Amino acid sequence: MARKLVVKRGRKAGSEPGTLIHIGSPRAQPPSIRVIEYDQHDMADRLIDTAGDYEVRQRGQVTWLNVDGVHQADVIEAVGQAFNLHPLVMEDILNVDQRPKVEDYDGYLYLVLRILRYDAASQEIQSEQVSLVLGEHFVLSLQEVKSEIFDAVRNRLRDGRQIRCMPADYLAYALLDAVVDQYFLALEELSEQIETLEDQLIENPQPANLRQIHHYKREMLILRKAVWPLREVLGRLSRDESPLISAETRVFLRDVYDHTIHVMDTIDTLRELLVGLLDLYLSSINNRMNEVMKVLTIIATLFMPLTFIAGVYGMNFELMPELEWRWGYPAVMALMLLISGSLLYSFRRRGWI
Amino acid sequence: MARKLVVKRGRKAGSEPGTLIHIGSPRAQPPSIRVIEYDQHDMADRLIDTAGDYEVRQRGQVTWLNVDGVHQADVIEAVGQAFNLHPLVMEDILNVDQRPKVEDYDGYLYLVLRILRYDAASQEIQSEQVSLVLGEHFVLSLQEVKSEIFDAVRNRLRDGRQIRCMPADYLAYALLDAVVDQYFLALEELSEQIETLEDQLIENPQPANLRQIHHYKREMLILRKAVWPLREVLGRLSRDESPLISAETRVFLRDVYDHTIHVMDTIDTLRELLVGLLDLYLSSINNRMNEVMKVLTIIATLFMPLTFIAGVYGMNFELMPELEWRWGYPAVMALMLLISGSLLYSFRRRGWI
Amino acid sequence: MARKLVVKRGRKAGSEPGTLIHIGSPRAQPPSIRVIEYDQHDMADRLIDTAGDYEVRQRGQVTWLNVDGVHQADVIEAVGQAFNLHPLVMEDILNVDQRPKVEDYDGYLYLVLRILRYDAASQEIQSEQVSLVLGEHFVLSLQEVKSEIFDAVRNRLRDGRQIRCMPADYLAYALLDAVVDQYFLALEELSEQIETLEDQLIENPQPANLRQIHHYKREMLILRKAVWPLREVLGRLSRDESPLISAETRVFLRDVYDHTIHVMDTIDTLRELLVGLLDLYLSSINNRMNEVMKVLTIIATLFMPLTFIAGVYGMNFELMPELEWRWGYPAVMALMLLISGSLLYSFRRRGWI
């Protein structure tokens, strides 16, 4: 099982804050930087080599700079210098093991989010970090790996719809919304499987189910750890009076906030369901043990007295009058029948058979 | 078992917010729209074909527009345009998998509620969404399916009682009250059954009871998920200073709020009771296992020594003096009686029999 | 077992709020109305037939009107009209299945309390509703059945003590205090019994104890449901700045509040103790099972090898040289002794005997 619960502190202990070292699995592919600039009438979409090349065109357009792959510290540093980011922000972008949070800096908001994906092969939740920086006229989004999660937003921009008429905060909302939407997909997958497991447990519990329950409980722990702080983040965004977020966008953020609450509720419900499933499993095991013990007890109670009687008449005493009786053998057999009959009757009365 | 815990995110991931797609089981019946307009003196009740036909008659009357069936996006869109609703509201009306909430829009309040019904056939709680929109002179109510839940309110309007003299917010209260009343019916049914289960468990626990306990715990989870956020919704409505709700109506809303708290309390109490029932069941199983084991042990302890003695005198050694004794056989039988007698006595002293 | 957890919603679903229907067990006895009017110098105590007869004598005296039996809607309606109560208040008085609460109306406070009594016969907590209405110069108290709970207050009034010099809010305090005092009696009874059960469980746990633990847990649930909201009620009364309650009385209300907290603490402590008792019971059962299994294993381990050896020499082979040996029989018996001796020794070393 993947070591997902190991926590890692980014920077080497004791080093300068703002030291830029990438923390996470090393990756081969070079990061790609894509810049989209748009207003109601116009939109430009291009790949640039390094953020140093990027020139802020302050002509009232919204700039969306997206970086896929944050494993090269120099690339991130160039972005940070271009947009004048605090060293701690750059450090957090590189350290992809952060907890979701929102931080208020001078002139921009910094958000850490986590993308969750259900990986069907390993049946595990995969978690990746996305950093968003929202300035007055720009949004930066920095992801661990290239993913198609923001493709739909790009398409909406290209189609020149409503989103093109809105300021940068609306773009940030659209990206947030895309991230939270992923949670619904992951949860849908998981809850589907948990309910299948439930049916199986009710019909015919198996020892393997125990491991499955444990596995899902673990995934829920990971999910919860990612979603719980997000709730706080979105609550703050939709309530607080940051000048970077307009009242109009705030209505939309409230909607994403509601979705997060909905996700949290479902996670908690599933967690409680899993606790119930464990109870169900353990009780079934107990029930079965009971059944096995009853069979054993019935067999032993039936045959032990009979075997004893047979043993008695197998003794070799010279003087055992019954042995010489004409009806001795049938009488003993009748006695045995009587005993087993009355035992069976008493078992039935106790409801054992 | 129905897949009730699967969470669904309305809109297709990444699509424009306010995209109107119905999320829920598809339904054949066309939606029906019913408009009731009333003041103290007058009341009109009619079915209209499409909300486009509807003309707001601003003559101081209260308008109640009820839609049964929200599965046709165009119908909802027409209603939304007639009453100037925000795209997100329309989206939420169509997506019938929402969490209860209240949202403050310019000029109106939007409420999502859930109707809960106990379905005797499947012994499950059925959950449906109702959307309420409260404006200054109108109330919109939009339900998933046609139901008789608001019939009593219609009758009170027709009978020209108190409700006809009150503004729109009182009508909204009446509808809320009708929804919460349903919860009492569902809970009454459920608690009745849980207490019956309790009696059964105390008298004679059965393996089937385990599944029942699990079933009721699950239903409680679903109930709780629907009622918990409602508590918050009603708390806000009865406290906050929305201009749409008069002080007079606020007193009535406080009453519905109290009912919700009462429902929550009862759900929590029933949940704790169910936990207690599971403990009771498991302990009974353990007790029974104990009984079975005692029977087995008594039988084995009684007959194993006796069978052994019989076995000894069944050995074929040529020189076994006891075998030739005149009183050998009776002596052995007496010995066996003695052993079994003293074993029985020791069992009784331990309280096993 | 009584169906105490079934929740009932007063008014018929969908009917007008303020519809006056009594919800509760029907009762034969007519309600009795008693009016006490007093000031420092004077006190009048009389029974009246109907509240319609009652005439508010506004001469600076305090009026205490007590109704025993709230099952006749017309009686309550007359009281309500005489004192100008809100329809929702009258409805709540009649519906004796309410949660403790305090509500602020124009000119008066409405309180719902629950009297708890431990019924020794059924070993159950009996719960009844008392409604209190506190106006500037009057207190109404409305109980389900005639009870002697307020007798002590009446005696103090009659004896012309301190209470006669105080305004109406002090009378309300005295009634509240009398209600909370009942809780101490009920708890004292229950905790006494639970601790007796604890002693029994430590000395000699019995299957019947399981049912007792469950019974007490259930009673605690009911107690908690009644006391928990009361804590909130009294907290508000002793903190809030209602003009109906003087600073002087507030000091006394704080005292009742402390008592309620004390009751809550004790309930929670007893609940935790009961959880501990269940653990103790289950562990004892497990211990006993262990003992039983050990006995069985010892017996089987002792006699199975011996019986096998006896069986071997009971075989009828023609050529079994041992059978003809002179010391064959004693040698086998010695072997058996040796085997059982060494088995017993190994049992002792394992601490089984």
Next chain:
Amino acid sequence: MARKLVVKRGRKAGSEPGTLIHIGSPRAQPPSIRVIEYDQHDMADRLIDTAGDYEVRQRGQVTWLNVDGVHQADVIEAVGQAFNLHPLVMEDILNVDQRPKVEDYDGYLYLVLRILRYDAASQEIQSEQVSLVLGEHFVLSLQEVKSEIFDAVRNRLRDGRQIRCMPADYLAYALLDAVVDQYFLALEELSEQIETLEDQLIENPQPANLRQIHHYKREMLILRKAVWPLREVLGRLSRDESPLISAETRVFLRDVYDHTIHVMDTIDTLRELLVGLLDLYLSSINNRMNEVMKVLTIIATLFMPLTFIAGVYGMNFELMPELEWRWGYPAVMALMLLISGSLLYSFRRRGWI
């Protein structure tokens, strides 16, 4: 076991508030009253017979009046009148079954505290009530029984140290500090024993441990009930702006508050540890049961087939060719060896032996 969880309500139900009746075990010894008056230069220490004799010497000195034994209502009443205490305060002093609390009266603060002592003989926590009254120039301390808990404070006063230069609130702090210090002693004793129990459980769990775990859990419940409200009391004292407590003393109170939090933390940690110990105990019992069952199963599986074979050749059929074979007997014995060998091998492969 002592009935420590029984809650008692002081005053007889329904009686006047401020009725002075001592609630607690009756005691023979008469109460002793000791008055210490001091300022920086001077200190007088004397025993007086009755508080009526006491004359407040308002010459800027601090007065500390300590009563050992609160079981005589008249003594307390005299104190109360001398210092002008509210009737409810006097009632609470006499009723030694109170919850820790602080109450703000006109001109003085009233504190209820509980002294906890670990009694080595009964291995139980003993709990006694101390009432403190802090006025501008005086401190009253009223204890259930004579104890040496405040001796150290008296010594510091006598030695003329720092405490002599401080106002009355610092004396109250010193007494509070002495009370909380006792908790550390009790907890140290208890935690020492619980950790010894833990070692024992890990090495060799015994049925007696179960009762010990239950016993400590119970003591923790009692401790928690006494300390939890104290935390609130000290939190309020060190935060609130009572004119009776100087900013300088508040720093010291914050220190006592920290100690209380530390005590609470340790209680909670020990409680969780005890839950862990119960799990450990139960799991060990289960492990042992498993061992016992394995022994039984191995024995039965080994000897049942062998005994059966011996039984077969003990049958008395006239025509059983094997019986007459020359190598019949050794062949059967070899067969038996083979069977038991292969069974033992399969047990080993399963890891049972």
Next chain:
Amino acid sequence: MARKLVVKRGRKAGSEPGTLIHIGSPRAQPPSIRVIEYDQHDMADRLIDTAGDYEVRQRGQVTWLNVDGVHQADVIEAVGQAFNLHPLVMEDILNVDQRPKVEDYDGYLYLVLRILRYDAASQEIQSEQVSLVLGEHFVLSLQEVKSEIFDAVRNRLRDGRQIRCMPADYLAYALLDAVVDQYFLALEELSEQIETLEDQLIENPQPANLRQIHHYKREMLILRKAVWPLREVLGRLSRDESPLISAETRVFLRDVYDHTIHVMDTIDTLRELLVGLLDLYLSSINNRMNEVMKVLTIIATLFMPLTFIAGVYGMNFELMPELEWRWGYPAVMALMLLISGSLLYSFRRRGWI
């Protein structure tokens, strides 16, 4: 196991607050005092013998005085006098069994922190106290033993980096950050081991695992007790408006606060995982017991009837016609085969074999 949960109250009960006695394991090494003074241009680093020698050079430089070893009361007293510390602060520095806290004194902040180290040898978390005092131009750090935890900070100072240009509060932040970084290392170690244990439990649970689970749960309790209050401390530091902390440093403190939350989250997640592991272990034990019981029952059910039949034909009745039949023996053997065959078939049908 080390007695880590025993709580100790510093000062001897009843003694003067501010009495300076070292509470903790006695240590042989003398304390070493190291003073670093720096500003942007200059830095001096020297060891001094006693704080009495220390002379505050108020030339705008930042002074960092570090004491390794707090077991000599006179050394601490000298430091306290040199920096004018409150007696309670000096007492707390000496008593190395404190809970993390922050206290606001006139002119300086006093912080208690705990360093946590995972000791690989004993597999236990080691906890030591560090006291920090932050004044306007100085930082005091006082540790129990000499450790290299602050070496990295010293190196950064020596290298003349950013930290040299910042005021004293930034130095305090750097020390705090170094302390919290240690937690990540300890947690990483622990979570690595817990996940290894998890794998082991899923593959092949052993009785020894039970003790390991208990051990890690215990370590988690200790971790939690140290980290939980720290969260509060850092929350206050990064929120409150202390004049000693600049807005610039507050941003960095928020970062440490985030790390603490992250640590807390991980501790809670690991705790829940450990609960899950215990469930997994117990269920596996139950599963195995079930397997053992099945084997026993199958063996007994197979051989008891067969042995009985053999016993019957081993009886010595003179008249047992079957014994003389030619095909008697083969017929009985065939009967036995039939019986065991049908039993085996029924076992297979039940899924037991």
